[in-house]
Amino acid sequence: MSSFTLLVTSAPCSEQNAYSAYRFALAAVQAKHTVNGIFFYQSGTLNGSSLQLTPSDEFDLYAAWKSLANDHKVPLMVCVSAASKRGIITTEDAQDSDNPHFSLTAPFESVGLGELAILMKNSDRLVQF
Amino acid sequence: MSSFTLLVTSAPCSEQNAYSAYRFALAAVQAKHTVNGIFFYQSGTLNGSSLQLTPSDEFDLYAAWKSLANDHKVPLMVCVSAASKRGIITTEDAQDSDNPHFSLTAPFESVGLGELAILMKNSDRLVQF
Amino acid sequence: MSDSNTLAIINQSAPYGNSNGQESLDMAMAMSNFAQDVSLFFIEDGVLQLLSKQTPANIDAKAYHKTFPALEFYDIDNIYVCKQSLESRGIKVSELCVDITLIELHELPTLLTCQQHVMSF
């Protein structure tokens, strides 16, 4: 069995890439491969927003990511610098900037790019979406 | 003197379009034209996020939009349906969904597409970015 | 020169790869509801939105192409499709899901002349 890191650099909702990454990750774990982690960078960090209110007749990708993390122990890592400039911030970021509101909660984690280096080191394949 | 409606369909930060729209709006009001409103649609709604933490060495487009609204009375209208699915929600949206957090505050307003029809009706030009 | 409250919406994007097609249709229906006289233009990859035989449920996307035949009830009667864009993709008019008016490549600017405003998605 093999191990994967997925790098998601595309926004949800506006593009299909993030959805494709989710489907790929699900297929990988279903085939008993290991997904070491999904790393969200650039507009991909928008996938981590807990404030997304998906209409009932549209696919809820945010919920799907959460299920993937909970059911298959796949870490969802959001690059802190790319995320915070796009308004995807944790409660700590919010406190630091005197903003009472935040948009990034578990199972998504706010991490530095070093975490991606660690994921990649231990993965047979890196696939970017 | 003439009147404009600007339609912004592009995300801040990831693309230059929203910045170009800001520069266009500023140039228009400086030339004594009227900007009836800036309407944010699709990924453009991300411009309205109050949670964006712009690094100190990067241009703060969110602050620039706010100045434009405050200094020149330019309405900043965010399409509610396009915004809410992207996590750009008002305190009312948040309450409706039992989420304590929100990301859209004044001078940005959450409106329906009907407001765009009214803006356009009274504008000499519609320019999309 | 241009009639007031007329709006042309140009569709040049393929469906599903991005949200342009779906959000363009949302815009068209809303504008029509608010008394705009809306005309739709499908050019380049935009014509791919009109194919009858699509099954977007396979990728959890909405089958919004099924709404096109209902647009006449939203008072959107003018649906123009670029002939050359169909031809270069090998698409026949009979493969489309809605009655359309074929236009030549160079007719687009002329048809836009009488429109007050233009959007593109």
Next chain:
Amino acid sequence: MSDSNTLAIINQSAPYGNSNGQESLDMAMAMSNFAQDVSLFFIEDGVLQLLSKQTPANIDAKAYHKTFPALEFYDIDNIYVCKQSLESRGIKVSELCVDITLIELHELPTLLTCQQHVMSF
């Protein structure tokens, strides 16, 4: 076949129109800091990022191209630039802001062979 902890970053986007160039550079420097052996490839519009004579302050963008000459201090020594991409844009090597290694169009896949992972921006 491929050396572990090697990363190729392909840059194919023009600067400023989108954030790919800037965020690719951020990625390269971070990965190098975390012990990855990073090689940069500039192809197609990516070569435009390397022009010396840019003044992005005019559009309130960061002059991140000034960082390229400093990459050697980040242990990023391999900067490959596609010859054909320069030629088709009428750009001479002397117009670039950093010392680079010219490669032929078809050399890219070969040079990627010894890399463990590849990203593109």
Next chain:
Amino acid sequence: MILHKLTTSPFKDLNLQNCLQRLADNDGILLSQDAVYAVMHQDISHKLSQLSGKVFMLKEDAEARGVLVNEYIQTINYGGFVELTLKFNKVVSW
């Protein structure tokens, strides 16, 4: 009398090429953002040079990218951009 606003590089996508195919006699073209690289594109630059007086380029975007202006293209700043949209009857953004 349409002003066609371009924002992307003609080396990357076909927007400008498609736009040129549909251009009417009294239409204009504004090269902004990455579309200013059009002057580096041999084939497209040649086509643009035959449209003299109808092609405009946004100064801020050209200078930012180090793109030199050709004699057949009129350079305008953001103020000129605003006036240009009024000189034409409408604007289409590609």
Next chain:
Amino acid sequence: MILHKLTTSPFKDLNLQNCLQRLADNDGILLSQDAVYAVMHQDISHKLSQLSGKVFMLKEDAEARGVLVNEYIQTINYGGFVELTLKFNKVVSW
């Protein structure tokens, strides 16, 4: 041994065209998302047909868009996509 993953329409941008120019002998191409429209593109479809055995198409994306599969293209589902990335040494996303 690179798998080139394409996601955009060849009628819109030059990604696939540029990729074909740089393709090595043992590389493969995966058409996903809007890249499945490549089979409708006469010129590119012809080029792809000469690469038999090396071109793959994602079934879900092709069916969603109503794109018919040609005989020279192998159709795979997401499970096949995962295995394909392992059959090749690495993946480049264009």
